[in-house]
Amino acid sequence: MKLGKYKIETLQTGTFGLDGGAMFGIVPKPLWARTNPADEKNRITLGARCLLLQSDSKKIIVDTGIGQYWDEKFSKIYRVNQSENTLEKSLSEKGIQTSEITDVILTHLHFDHTGGSTKLENDKFVPAFENAKYHVQLKHFDWAMQPSERDRASFVVNRFEPLAQQGVLNFVSLENQFDDEIEFIPINGHTFSQQMLKISDSSNTFLYCGDLMPTSSHVPVPYVMGYDLQPLVTVAEKKEYLGKAVDENWKIIFEHDPEIVCATIQKTERGFDLNEKFTELV
Numbered sequence: 115m116k117l118g119k120y121k122i123e124t125l126q127t128g129t130f131g132l133d134g135g136a137m138f139g140i141v142p143k144p145l146w147a148r149t150n151p152a153d154e155k156n157r158i159t160l161g162a163r164c165l166l167l168q169s170d171s172k173k174i175i176v177d178t179g180i181g182q183y184w185d186e187k188f189s190k191i192y193r194v195n196q197s198e199n200t201l202e203k204s205l206s207e208k209g210i211q212t213s214e215i216t217d218v219i220l221t222h223l224h225f226d227h228t229g230g231s232t233k234l235e236n237d238k239f240v241p242a243f244e245n246a247k248y249h250v251q252l253k254h255f256d257w258a259m260q261p262s263e264r265d266r267a268s269f270v271v272n273r274f275e276p277l278a279q280q281g282v283l284n285f286v287s288l289e290n291q292f293d294d295e296i297e298f299i300p301i302n303g304h305t306f307s308q309q310m311l312k313i314s315d316s317s318n319t320f321l322y323c324g325d326l327m328p329t330s331s332h333v334p335v336p337y338v339m340g341y342d343l344q345p346l347v348t349v350a351e352k353k354e355y356l357g358k359a360v361d362e363n364w365k366i367i368f369e370h371d372p373e374i375v376c377a378t379i380q381k382t383e384r385g386f387d388l389n390e391k392f393t394e395l396v
């Protein structure tokens with residue numbers, strides 16, 4: 115689909131599994147399991163949907179999925195399945211080499227968003243996109259380098275620190291307008307200074323909302339992940355951006371939904387809910 119100067123597409127990068135209880139916080143299992151069936155270890159299936167935006171001068175990737183090179187223990191715990199898709203495979207199916215990527219925008223540095231940012235070369239992690247500039251919020255990078263005991267397991271430092279060491283990280287701090295179409299929106303409920311992307315032209319607006327609402331099941335306001343550092347901030351942020359999505363007819367893109375790519379939102383007497391659901395970007 116075309117949006118301003120960009121052709122915008124999704125990239126599938128495999129699936130993984132996380133504990134359904136942790137994914138839905140205080141929501142009882144009979145409610146979330148209807149749309150997200152759990153396996154024998156209580157894990158639900160999550161996608162890792164990245165974006166590819168191409169203009170005449172840029173090829174941009176948004177988030178990089180869980181990536182490869184995980185050991186057996188990690189792959190088992192998180193049920194990493196890349197038998198059908200990896201980021202590299204999805205790109206090469208579109209005829210794109212990793213060297214052609216000009217920019218990688220990272221919503222945040224949790225391993226399921228930044229795992230594919232680096233690759234293993236001679237026992238060392240190096241940038242996977244050799245000519246790209248990587249963009250992340252400065253405050254988030256600072257937090258990721260020194261997280262709390264509670265969220266430390268979500269940051270696998272050797273998957274993103276090499277980007278800083280190689281000097282390819284651009285730290286976003288003040289200017290959140292990337293260009294005419296792309297705006298970064300920092301939010302703080304899930305982790306500190308995660309950046310969502312608002313991608314718009316005069317007729318359409320997409321919100322790539324990262325882990326504010328990882329799946330379409332997370333649209334109702336109380337459906338907040340147990341992982342979130344500041345759940346009441348997430349509640350306020352969801353109300354703000356879901357309200358805008360209703361008022362301005364935005365489509366929300368769900369990074370981790372295994373099936374639904376994006377949706378419009380409606381407000382009913384019971385609160386915010388999905389309106390039209392789509393299995394491709396339209």
Ligand SMILES: [Zn+2]
Binds near residue numbers: 222
């Ligand atoms: Zn996250």
